[in-house]
Amino acid sequence: MKNQNIIPGIILIGFGIYYYFQQIDLVLFEQFFSWPTLMAIVGIAFLVHGYRGKVFDSILPGVILFGFGVHLHIVNHLEVWPDHLGAFILIIALAFLLRYQKTGAGLFHGILFLILAALLLFYDQITLFLETTESGVAALWNFWPIALVLIGIYLLFFKRK
Secondary structure, three states, rough: HHHHHHHHHHHHHHHHHHHHHHHHOOOHHHOOHHHHHHHHHHHHHHHHHOOOOHHHHHHHHHHHHHHHHHHHHHOOOOOOOOOOHHHHHHHHHHHHHHHHHHHHOOOHHHHHHHHHHHHHHHHHHHHHHHHHHHHHHHHOOHHHHHHHHHHHHHHHOOOOO
């Protein structure tokens, strides 16, 4: 089958170009000679396999690997880019939502990870807002990780109808 050769073919081409540029010591790409670049190349292979090869389940690992690789490159170069766990969760949410777009599966997980990413990325602002309101909601805010555990247990042990 032709689809089986897409991932290894792109990985070999990408790694070959990567190591060739490293071997000739191309100064223009010196900052990219690191393992996040290799992770992004593997992610690109999965994305091409997912979209071009119409194997839509490859979209999820493709977005995650490519997104993590790009994030690890950008985080030290752009001040506005968040250096936070929430950025990784946001990439995972994007992966589920892009897979949902093609397969119709994973919308709930994508939205759940998107909410978690927003909570993590804006934790300081939410906490500051709740402290200024001085309400009972501020006390409940301390227990939101328990809600995550309960949702995880529900997803693992209870079947949805």
